[in-house]
Amino acid sequence: MNKVAGLTQLAISSRFSRLIDFSPVVIALLLALVVSSVLLLALSADPIAAYSAMLEGAIGTENATAETLVKATPLLFVGIGITIAFRGGMINIGGEGQMIAGALAGTTIALVLGDLRIAPEFAKEKGAFDLIIVTLSLIGGFLAGALYGGLAGFLKAYFDVNEILSTIMLNQIAVQMMNFLLNGILLDPAEAGFNNIPKTARLVTAAQLPRLSLPIGDPFLFARTRLHWGLIIAIALAVIIYIFLWRTSLGYRIRAVGENQRAASFAGINVKRQMMFSMFLAGGFAGLAGVVQVLGLQYRLQTDGSPAGFTGAAGFNGIVAALFGGLNPIGAIPAAAFFGGLLVGAQKMQRELGTPASLITAVNGLIVVFVVSSEIFIQQRSKRRVSVAEQAEDEEEKAKDDG
Amino acid sequence: MSSNLLPTGHEPIHQLDMTGIVKRFPGVLAADRIDFDVKSGEIHALLGENGAGKSTLMKMLYGLYHPDAGAIRINGEETTIRNPQDAIQHGIGMIHQHFMLVPSLTVAENIALGMKSSRGLRLDLDVVSKRVVELSEIYNLKVDPDYPIWQLAVGEQQRVEILRALYKGAALLILDEPTAVLTPQEVDGLFNILNQLADDGHALVFISHKLHEVLEISHRVTVLRDGRRVNSIPTSEATRPKLAEMMVGRPVLLEYDKNPAEVKDERLILSGVSAFSNRGTVGLDNVSLRLRGGEIVGVAGVSGNGQQELAQCIAGLRETTAGQVIVDGSDVTNAQPSALNAIGLSYIPEERMIDGVIKEFTVAENYVLQDHGHPKFTRGKIFMLFNKIRDACRQAIEAFEIKTPSTETLVKSLSGGNIQKLVLARELSRDPGVLIAAQPTRGVDIGATEYIHQRLLYERDKGTAILLISEDLDEIRALSDRIAVMYEGQIVGEVENVDVDVEQLGLLMTGGGRVA
Numbered sequence: 001m002n003k004v005a006g007l008t009q010l011a012i013s014s015r016f017s018r019l020i021d022f023s024p025v026v027i028a029l030l031l032a033l034v035v036s037s038v039l040l041l042a043l044s045a046d047p048i049a050a051y052s053a054m055l056e057g058a059i060g061t062e063n064a065t066a067e068t069l070v071k072a073t074p075l076l077f078v079g080i081g082i083t084i085a086f087r088g089g090m091i092n093i094g095g096e097g098q099m100i101a102g103a104l105a106g107t108t109i110a111l112v113l114g115d116l117r118i119a120p121e122f123a124k125e126k127g128a129f130d131l132i133i134v135t136l137s138l139i140g141g142f143l144a145g146a147l148y149g150g151l152a153g154f155l156k157a158y159f160d161v162n163e164i165l166s167t168i169m170l171n172q173i174a175v176q177m178m179n180f181l182l183n184g185i186l187l188d189p190a191e192a193g194f195n196n197i198p199k200t201a202r203l204v205t206a207a208q209l210p211r212l213s214l215p216i217g218d219p220f221l222f223a224r225t226r227l228h229w230g231l232i233i234a235i236a237l238a239v240i241i242y243i244f245l246w247r248t249s250l251g252y253r254i255r256a257v258g259e260n261q262r263a264a265s266f267a268g269i270n271v272k273r274q275m276m277f278s279m280f281l282a283g284g285f286a287g288l289a290g291v292v293q294v295l296g297l298q299y300r301l302q303t304d305g306s307p308a309g310f311t312g313a314a315g316f317n318g319i320v321a322a323l324f325g326g327l328n329p330i331g332a333i334p335a336a337a338f339f340g341g342l343l344v345g346a347q348k349m350q351r352e353l354g355t356p357a358s359l360i361t362a363v364n365g366l367i368v369v370f371v372v373s374s375e376i377f378i379q380q381r382s383k384r385r386v387s388v389a390e391q392a393e394d395e396e397e398k399a400k401d402d403g
Numbered sequence: 404m405s406s407n408l409l410p411t412g413h414e415p416i417h418q419l420d421m422t423g424i425v426k427r428f429p430g431v432l433a434a435d436r437i438d439f440d441v442k443s444g445e446i447h448a449l450l451g452e453n454g455a456g457k458s459t460l461m462k463m464l465y466g467l468y469h470p471d472a473g474a475i476r477i478n479g480e481e482t483t484i485r486n487p488q489d490a491i492q493h494g495i496g497m498i499h500q501h502f503m504l505v506p507s508l509t510v511a512e513n514i515a516l517g518m519k520s521s522r523g524l525r526l527d528l529d530v531v532s533k534r535v536v537e538l539s540e541i542y543n544l545k546v547d548p549d550y551p552i553w554q555l556a557v558g559e560q561q562r563v564e565i566l567r568a569l570y571k572g573a574a575l576l577i578l579d580e581p582t583a584v585l586t587p588q589e590v591d592g593l594f595n596i597l598n599q600l601a602d603d604g605h606a607l608v609f610i611s612h613k614l615h616e617v618l619e620i621s622h623r624v625t626v627l628r629d630g631r632r633v634n635s636i637p638t639s640e641a642t643r644p645k646l647a648e649m650m651v652g653r654p655v656l657l658e659y660d661k662n663p664a665e666v667k668d669e670r671l672i673l674s675g676v677s678a679f680s681n682r683g684t685v686g687l688d689n690v691s692l693r694l695r696g697g698e699i700v701g702v703a704g705v706s707g708n709g710q711q712e713l714a715q716c717i718a719g720l721r722e723t724t725a726g727q728v729i730v731d732g733s734d735v736t737n738a739q740p741s742a743l744n745a746i747g748l749s750y751i752p753e754e755r756m757i758d759g760v761i762k763e764f765t766v767a768e769n770y771v772l773q774d775h776g777h778p779k780f781t782r783g784k785i786f787m788l789f790n791k792i793r794d795a796c797r798q799a800i801e802a803f804e805i806k807t808p809s810t811e812t813l814v815k816s817l818s819g820g821n822i823q824k825l826v827l828a829r830e831l832s833r834d835p836g837v838l839i840a841a842q843p844t845r846g847v848d849i850g851a852t853e854y855i856h857q858r859l860l861y862e863r864d865k866g867t868a869i870l871l872i873s874e875d876l877d878e879i880r881a882l883s884d885r886i887a888v889m890y891e892g893q894i895v896g897e898v899e900n901v902d903v904d905v906e907q908l909g910l911l912m913t914g915g916g917r918v919a
Contacts, residue, residue: 248785249776256772260761266720266752267772268741 028374032367039362045353057348058341064348066225070297072340074099074289074311076234078318079325079332080241081149081285086327087245088278089258094152094167095286095315096307097174101148102287103310104178106141107200107294107301108186110207113137117206130206137207138233138291145287146280148174153279157272163279171315175307182303199302209296228296234336237285238329245329254278286315317343320368339364416494416574416606417443417478419464424473426459433459434470435630441575446597446607448621448638450614452650452848453818456630457610461577464608465497466490496573498564500580504552511535511548514567531570538569542599558589565596575606582616583846588705588913594620612650612848614643615877626650651850657881659856662864664884667696670868671717671837676726678716680892686712688892689726694837694868699859701883701900702872705912709892710872711753714841717870718750719743731836744773749835751826753842753872755819759826762815766807769814770796770829799828804854820851827855831862838862841872856882876908890914 037047059065078095085092113133152170155161182198191197212227213220245251256264257274265271290311294301303309321339325331346360419441426434434456441447449457462468464475466484475482477493484490490497504513511532520527532548539546544562552560561581568576578597582590597620601607611617617624618638625635626649633649647655671694680686687709694700704710715721717728719740728736730748738746752758760769771777771792776784780792796810805824807817814822823843830838840859844852859882863869873879879886879900886903888896888911896911 247787247789249781249787250785252768252775252787256761256764256775259763260757262758263761263772266718266740266750266758268739268744270739270741 024374025371028370029367032363032370035366035370036363039359040355043355043359045355050349050353050355053349053352054342054345056345058345060348062222063225064344066222066227067344068337068341069231070226070228070340071343072336073228073230073234073296074293074314075318075321075339076231076238076332076336077289077292078286078314079321079336080234080238080329081282081289082319082322083325083327083329083332084241084245084254084285085149085278085282086322087258088254088274089261090153090156090275090279090282091164092149092152092167092279092282092286093164093316093319094149094170094283095289095318096311096313097167097171097315098145098148098283098286099290099293099311099315100174100178101283101290102141102145103290103294103301104181104186105144105287106137106291107203109140110134110137110203110291110295111186111201114204114207128206129208129210133207134209134295137295138288141287141291142284143287145290146284149283149286150276150280152283153276156279157275171307175309178301178303178310179305182301186301188300197302198305200300203295203299207295208299209292226297228292230292230296233288233292235333237288238333241329250277286318289314289318320364324368324371342367415443415604418476419478419575419606420474420476421460421464422474422476424460424463424475425471426456426463426468427471432630434463436473437627437630437632439625439632439635441606441608443574443604443606444601445623446601446609446621448609448611448617448624449627450611450617450624450646450650451627452612452850453820453846455627455650457627458579459630460627461497461579461608461610464490465495465577491571491573494572494574495577496568496571496575497577498561498568498579498581500583502560502564504560504563506553507551509549509551510546510555510563510566513552513563514548514570518571534570535566538566542566542569542596542603544596556589558585558592561585561589561593562596573605575608576600577608577610579610580612581609582611582613590616614646614849617641617646618643628652647849651848655849656853656857659860659881661860661882664699664863665697665866666884667866669693670696670731671870672727672729673717674727674729676713676716676728677724678712678721679724680709680712685892686721687716687723690892690894691726692870692887692894692897694870696836696866696868697863698884699863699869699871699882701879701886702870702889703876703879703886703908703912704874704889706874708889708912710874710889711841712892713889714750714753714839714870714872717837717839718748718752744833747834747836749830749833749838751823751830751838751840751843753845755823755826760814760822762813764814765811766800766805766814766817766825767793767796767810769825770799770810770832772829773833795832799825799832803828803858818848820847823847823855824851827858831858835862835867838867838869839872840869842874843871844873844875844878876905880905888912 033051040047040050057064058068078099082092082095110133113136117130117133148170152163152166155166156163179198182200186200188199188201190201191199209229212229212231213223245255253264253269253274254277256267256269257271258278261271264274301310317339321336322332324338325333325335342360342364349355349360350357421437421439424434424437424439437456437460439449439460449461451457459468463470464484466486466489475484482493484493505516508516511528514535515526515528515531521530535546535548538544544566546559546562546566552563555563565576581593585593597607597609609617609621618641621638623635624638624641624646626633626646628650643657644654647657673690673692676687676690677685678687690709690713692700702710702713712721716723719735719738719742722737726736727734730743730746733746735743735746756762761772767789771780774780775787778784781787793810799805800807800810803824805828806821814825817825827843843859844855847855859869859871871879871882880903883900886898886900886908887894888908890912891914895914
């Protein structure tokens, strides 16, 4: 887990240079693809065909692009939260558990309110989108995830419990809690007594997030895809969190504690409170990821009982997206889209070439290693730049003194 | 000369010359045609501000860098030093500012580290220990070879470093700011050792930016500035003002004309304050002190006698176990730092890089470390108004002569002196009634030190009560109106700073003779 801390450090310190220096990242990506080709060749697959299948699968068609964005949405939510936590010096590995907590709470609210509000005496139009149900479900999901993340923050702040360990263990608890509830009180009544697939009842239409389409062409772009409004919510929140972190006193305090706890406490900032707050927000965003998956895509909470059965490992992949985005919520937007494309494209590659599914995990890992290594390169370059600037200034002053 | 210790059969160093040494780093000319020489039996001081090129020059002599031009001659013979192993082969040893010792290993193990055993694969630590004892007797470097490093005091660790260099046969020793980490007593001990080594025929290069040390210990002094050699003169012809001017490039004030203190009401009262140290021992023991507006009270003492605890207790960073702290009439015993900020207490922490600034934040962001939520810098206490913050910061940069490319530069790329000026600017911008300044000029170059001192005097004349904690007696004597001496967590003496007897201060600092 030290590796994660190291990555954070790298990503944090290169925030500024990243914007200016993009070429090393591109080169790193290409290098990762070259090395991945070796893996493909070892599996006697043609790398060119593999990559074009991947590209095709990720953005080749309208539907492929939509699927990429659908996959990117939970990554972005989680990535925003991870960004806040890491900026606050907290290493949140609990995205999975927080997603589940959010999904459980949000789904329950949506189911209960759905039953109440669309009962015949309340509404005639059974299918209408109900802003109140959706908003309350999202808030409930956020709060549940936030409390689950905040618990790890509380344990860290007041009992010095390592947040990496506590969040990993809380992930396990959440998975088992979900399995228990989905086989018990949350089980779809229609399923009871039959094959007992752990899933809730389907949400009524009023509790669903609407599909998203763009008013381009006829029919509208993405009109016939699974793309939903969760993406817009995530992007809007990314912008809001960027402003929050770098333009408000609340965000300033989180970042101050993340960079230097001692200086922050010397300056009168309540360090313990900031630790809890950043984990609270991080958990909240993971919780949103969970509830949006249900409200926008699956319309029911279901799992196959395995740890990533519901989340699809978005709670972990979101960490990668956050680091890839330079621990900047705006940067997390393209980063999430990129990894979404990687995941979707990999499925196509797998279908077309019959490569094993684990290959994409390896390619993923290679890309992360190369990109993070390129950070070191960028850092050294910016360091040199600083020394050159200082020198120039010194000479300017000398000239002034002489003149 | 103990030439029997040299591992190889080459001649000991009688004369070492570096001529026309040039070293370029990307965009920086770190050494510009520098000439330097040192003879056996001589202590040659290399003096200059931070970044003047002292360390760069000596790292080239030790093989850590390679000169772009110029020659190194040992006993008249041109020599190329490719790496530190080469340097050691030639009898050159370097004592780094940060010790290169493994804390968990013993003294003998550290010295044996990286050397071939005389018994092949089996360790010969007993042989090493014996030789270490011999060597330490010759040079009066008292160290037990069987002690692990982590149990040794800093001064002892430095002796191990010196012993290791001598063990490897160093005839020329480079000491990079060796006193930076030592207490005054340890400095005296080190100087005795250096004199003895010189008497014994070793050549010594003493890198420093402290004038009085250079004047005390060296035979010759070479001053560097901005990568160039300013001059080399015999120390007997040097004076403090002369050296300071050579270092900075302009005359420097070393003593200040102080206005007589115009004392006002009491602003800081400590009565019977006690606290634990970090190790759980008694850190502060029943300390009482009264500061009035318009005076500077200096706290003198050997490091680790409760000065840090004193500052932290006042600044709300350490819990007091007894007693009372009153600032401007309000009882602030064990108050939170935020409450103390609000009441007008400012604190310049000793470890400014760790406690005073956030290195990854910009200059502007650091400038509002306390006031980032203040109404004048925010809308609704939430949205920070960076235009206003930058404007205020720019004014401070100008007023305090902080050298920075912009307000958006990350603080980690500023020099130590400029960071300290930034901390000072921030703390004074809050118009404090009481200012705690802990080691305000440690590691700061002369030019910035002069500036910081004058600022502190200006604040005093404005009516601020200033508690100046420093291990530099010269600084305390130059600025203080009264001097309190701390020893083992207590204030063992408080004297007016007129005709103060330095001998008496020194005696108090080491626990001898108390005055009421």
